[in-house]
Amino acid sequence: MGKDLKASLVLDKNYKIAKVDDRIYGSFIEHLGRAVYGGIYEPGHELADEHGFRKDVIDLVSELQVPIIRYPGGNFVSNYRWEDGVGPKEQRPRRTELAWRTIETNEVGTNEFADWAKKAGSEVMMAVNLGTRGIEAARNLIEYTNLPGGTYYSDLRKSHGYEQPHNFKTWCLGNEMDGPWQVGQKTAEEYGRIARETAKAMRLVDPTIELVACGSSGAGMPTFPEWEATVLDHTYNEVDYISLHTYYGNQENDPANYLAKTMDMDNFIKTVTATCDYIKSKQRSKKTMYLSFDEWNVWYHSNESDKKIEPWSIAPPQLEDHYNFEDALLVGSMLITFLRHADRVKMACLAQLVNVIAPIMTENNGRAWKQTIFYPYMHASVFGRGVSLQPMLSSPKYDSKEFTDVPYIDSAAVYNEEKEEVTLFIVNKHLEDSIELSADVRSFEGYSLVEHIVLENDDLKAVNTADKQAVQPHNNGNAKLDNGKLEINVAKTSWNVIRLKK
Known part of the structure; x- marks a missing residue:
């Protein structure tokens, strides 16, 4: 490759995709590993508040401006009794947690998590157990969380010290129900029926809620996308979203192919969208089904160490991926992919938030710090609010092991008319060369x-630790704006945030 690679784009405020739903910058806390115990909650820690929540962690979460957090699982929810996690702590049972084969102490439950989410400035996306339980437990839980009082479960909440209802608005009907690893795995027919009936019962208690049906556990499942079609055939009128989950890894150590994996994500979103629209046509419906990408991230670094965990321990370090620089680039590209599909992807949850495949890491009794992926996630969340625009991009392309015609430049743009700001997010996937990008922003x-913020590093494998932030952004990028023309020399393998303001 020569050194004269050029790309161009046109950005026009009239080329709108859709308003960005802030909830695409959501995240996820599951009762898994050290996400809760030793993550958000560590009563003995010197920075713990009066409820045992770590204030240093809350500060980092606040920096990310996370609008919504999915809870309590994940695979965990399919064997969870919500009643175990409410009421006096000394009376709460310890349970065998089957999804991750640990002991759940139930010190933190629905009320504590609602308290924590408030401190972190987030809404809660609540999940109900459709693995070992069903309609009745879900109905009772929503009565407990959302009704003001005067009924058994709402009065039970009051007796637990919560006078006001939590008013959780967004609910997931189970988790990954087609997965053989799921406790209570179901066929599409079985799940479609129970999801529909649970949705009906929950809406009778609180008609204002939004509901998410489970899609396939991933695009590689043998059930995909027939599962989505069958489930939606049952639930189309009862739910508002269908879920998508995906994780990527670089097991082959092939960075060019790894950074191209957003092509797979793009295709996944298009396929689910098409399936939703097929059922819409089939049912002669006027309603549009939206997508909740409620699990996404890089996950592969911790696979080997997780095989060595002693079963039935309490909050062992599980799924603790230590992210490197190339992971941050892929996460940036995944966020760009959501923005390009802002018309259909309305919610997304980076899985997860603390310690477990997470942007934030902690030491027990020690420090908290930012992983490499913290930065693109924070930039997108803080600067990516407004209307997603369609950049008309022309970029040189490459072929990798699994993908053809991969644009070296990945881009999305968000226009905030109210604040009179426009933000351009750009990833250069070229492993060796910078690319001259000229953008028409007349x-x-x-x-x-x-400003022009850049995240770059000569070592794709560079990681952050509590002692050293080897990968962190700087804001002395080289973008120049003159007469409506933006010129940028986009550094090789870099994440870029270019902000314009009136």
Whole structure:
């Protein structure tokens, strides 16, 4: 490859995809590993507040501005009795947790998590157990969390010290129900029926809620996408979203192919969208089904060490991926992919938030720090609010082991009319060369360049630790704006945030 690679894009405020739902910057806390115990909750820690929550962790979560957090699982929810996690702590049972084969102490449950989410400035996306339980437990839980009082379960909540209802608005009907690893795995017919009937009962208690049906556990499942079609055939009128889950890894150590995996994600979203629209047509419905990408991330570094965990321990270090620089680039590209599908992807949850495949890591009784993936996630969440625009991009391309015609430049743009700001997110996937990018932004007359943030590192395998932030952004990027023309020399393998303001 020569050194004269060029790309161009046109950005016009009239080329709108859709308003970005802030909830695409959501995350996930499951009762798994050290996400809860030793993560958000560590009563003995010197920075713990009066409820045992770590204030240093809350500060880092607040920096990310996470709008919604899925809870309590994940695979965990399919064997969870929510009643075990409410009421006096000394009376709560210890249970065998079957999904991850640990002991759940139930010190933290629904009320504590609602308290924590408030401190972190987040809404809660609650999940119900459709593995070992069903309609009745879900109905009772929503009565407990959402009714003001005057019934058995709402009064039980009051007796537990919570006078006001939590008013959780978004609910997941189970988790990954087609997965053989799931306790209570179901066929699409079985799940479609129970999801529909549970949805009906929950809506009778609180008609204002939104519901998410389980899609396939991943695009590689043998059930995909027939599962989505069957489930939606049963639930189309009862639910508002269908879920998508995906994780990527670089097991082959092939960075060019790894960074191209957003092509797979793009295709996954398009396939689920098409399936939703097929059922919409089939049922002669006027309603559009939206997507909740409620599990996504990089996950592969911890696979070997997780095989060595002693079963039936309490909050062992599980799924503790230590992310490197190339992981941050892929996470940036995944966020760009959501923005390009803002018309259909309305919620997404980076799985997960603390310690477990997470942007934030902690030491027990020690420090908390930012992993490499913290930065693109934070930039997208903080600067990516507004209307997603369609950049008309022309980029040189490459072929990798699994993908053809992969654009070296990945881009998305968000226009915040109220604040008179426009933000361009750009990833250069080229492993060796920078790319000269010229962008026509004449439609944003009177705008000037605020900053050009860059995340770059010569070592794709560089990681952050509590002692050293080897990968962190700087804001002395080289973008120049002159007469509506933006010129950027996009560094090789870099994540870029370019902000313009009137």
